[in-house]
Amino acid sequence: METDDRLGEVLGALDAGLPAALDRLIDFVRIPSVSTDPAYAADVRRAAEWLRGELAALGFEAALRETxxxxxxxxxxAPGGGRSLLFYGxxxxxxxxxVELWDHDPFDARVEDRAAGAVIRGRGASDDKGQLMTFVEACRAWKAVHGSVPAGLTLLFEGEEECGSPSLAPFLAAHADELRASLALICDTGMYADGRPAITTQLRGLMGEEIVVRAADRDLHSGNFGGLAANPIQVLVNALAGIKDDSGRVTLPGFYDGVDELTNQLRADWDDLGFDAAEYLSRVGLSQPIGERGxxxxxMVWNRPTFEINGIAGGYAGDGFKTVLPAEARAKVSCRLVGTQDPEAIRAALQAHVRAHVPADCTVEFHPHGSAPASRMDITDPAFAAARAALTEEWGREAAYIGAGGSIPVGGDFQRILGMDVMLIGFGRDDDRIHSPNEKYNVESFAKGARSWARVLAAIR
Amino acid sequence: METDDRLGEVLGALDAGLPAALDRLIDFVRIPSVSTDPAYAADVRRAAEWLRGELAALGFEAALRETxxxxxxxxxxAPGGGRSLLFYGxxxxxxxxxVELWDHDPFDARVEDRAAGAVIRGRGASDDKGQLMTFVEACRAWKAVHGSVPAGLTLLFEGEEECGSPSLAPFLAAHADELRASLALICDTGMYADGRPAITTQLRGLMGEEIVVRAADRDLHSGNFGGLAANPIQVLVNALAGIKDDSGRVTLPGFYDGVDELTNQLRADWDDLGFDAAEYLSRVGLSQPIGERGxxxxxMVWNRPTFEINGIAGGYAGDGFKTVLPAEARAKVSCRLVGTQDPEAIRAALQAHVRAHVPADCTVEFHPHGSAPASRMDITDPAFAAARAALTEEWGREAAYIGAGGSIPVGGDFQRILGMDVMLIGFGRDDDRIHSPNEKYNVESFAKGARSWARVLAAIR
Incomplete structure (x- = not known):
């Protein structure tokens, strides 16, 4: 069959080109594009330029668009023969x-041979540079072998995903006509388990907030003021301690508005995955779920909302001891959201709860850090069945429909702003240590990920 | 009268020598002897050497003693005509x-003219370099004018007061015979209010503890693990929130064992001081006491015990946001103690309370940071009345017997280990900003402090 032959040649080109593709990925990971820290702004732009250069070299019309x-x-x-598709990474x-917990400089990326298979190690190797490059390499192979990709492709890469994507929704809204396609593809998720491919059909949302409590106009000596003056750390701690009750439920009023129970079908599908929470936790040195009872x-990780304290700081926490009542204390907290929970209503409930704990002599300041509702995909689009079959073919195991505990706000944004369906396919592994020291991406994920996209591009018609 | 003439000459020498004395103090403050931070170890030793040099130049037999x-x-x-005295600083x-809140480099000490009078500004200008130099300058003047100080003096200066004095008690115990005198003098306290001299007759004790809670063996992505895995910040916050109740009382079992009510006499004396808590707090931007009701x-600051969180840290608290469940969280806490409270019993109660909040998948580690019971002085020694009269004479206002909220563990150590009475006289002001940015010492405190010690040395017989 002609299609199979055409695809086979592309897969062969990917296999032959793997060493060069790995070199490209390593170059990319070596650019320290930390978006949340202003000190890295020039590096973030350098990563964007690198990517633009790669895409232009493939013959794409590629440009940086300012935000x-x-x-x-x-x-x-160029318009291809297939459907119009928008790819995002x-x-x-x-x-x-x-940084001291890394085995080597996080940006000195390299391929390391491991008993379980080779990996590319470095910050971003998996999230999301390795993942997005699987798609770019699939496009490269199609172009090299056949002169074009089998779809009308738009590729969109943002540089603010790790700091809440503040500019993306406005960008999508401003360029909706230019960006709209028949389906969006996103490569920023994982396999279900080693070797079992997956399409993610629901994502949790996110609401992030920074809380700053201030008291005296300077740090105070606890001998001179302890017992008399307000301590902002204590105020903050008191406010944060009551937000979850003993059964793991969040106590903010209205928090569970919009939280749905699982459908029976989905519950059966998920039960079929045989998830072992104790085994999953054991990979990070833990043994038992601490979430909501029952x-x-x-x-807990895919279909229930959370409240977590992601960071806290106040007073002197360095070596030694300083008997101080600090002038301020701060915490960064976030909620993962599900169903139709309203991030801004929850932000308001959180602020009201904290304010109720702030005594007369203290002030509190809030700084919002991103918000996105949860999203669920419409899997009746035949592209889903086609992609599922292509993944099953590549990996030799039935591809699964799964949920994700993380937030990829762009999924919801594409649905809401562009009115497009979204298909989430990714090749990350649970042990990729994304957001942690020693992040890695399996060479197998990278190689078979590119082959998977080559197949999916052929399958979606 | 001969004594008055002899003293008058000494006071004259102090007045004439003030500019040179200020230059010496500035040299001393410029040495960044931060004892709690190992990075400054060489500077701490340099400060000790500087002091040894000054004392040797006065003809004292002076040496560094290792700990x-x-x-x-x-x-x-050399043995003088008066009582044997041990001076401590x-x-x-x-x-x-x-450091960014300082108006200039904390160790670039200098004299600054202010509307309210000149000050020496720099870290340690008041606590305790300026204070201890008042005594050294008084000795210098006695030696210069009369060839000797009117007492048998031993001077002991430690370099670990700001990190809990771990080596001092062993040092006192090991050298008790050499150090014992008829009375100890300590210059590390303050005036009661601007211009009103004071002798501090009771000090709060201290118990410091660092708490480290650990969960997973790495930082976790809150999308992949939030809702399922233990969060050490939440565990720590839950443990710390319950330690004080709504009325400001500490809830640890047995915490108030050994806490005495004020005697009627002391209550009357203190009421007579006319302390205005609201005014005192207004100096640091606050307005109302937040301590125990009633x-x-x-x-609250002199005669009641406290529990304070002095520092807390966990997760990502820098610019931007990181949706992480951290591997660990830590807090430094301390209690100010009064009466006969037992620091180690309170440490044990604190540890038991925290342990009860640590779930199965978390561990907790405790690091002790200093402990000292409270102490009260025996003011029936006639030296107290003599010193009080000398201070009243120098400042033109009745010297007060006061308490102190801070801990000077050496006071209790001298009582317990050396069996000596202790007299605490100091010239710090409430607005000296000790332990805070822009610490200063009034030139008046320094000059009249030295004159005060010259008088006290003459008065104690």
């Missing part, structure tokens, strides 16, 4: 702290 | 964070 923050890289193929990465492990 | 930590500077005069200083302001 209020980091630029968007936008590229477009992000070229920015998480900070590297605590929920399965997969519900 | 397990920073050295002790010990000096001894500390040459180490607090850290300078947050206690006066002076009771």
């Amino acid at each position: 209020a923050g980091h630029p968007v890289v936008l590229a477009r193929s 992000h070229y920015d990465v998480q900070p590297v702290d605590p 929920r399965t492990g997969l519900e | 397990a930590g920073h050295p002790v500077v010990l000096a001894r005069s 500390h040459y180490d200083v607090q850290p300078v964070d947050p 206690r006066t302001g002076l009771e």
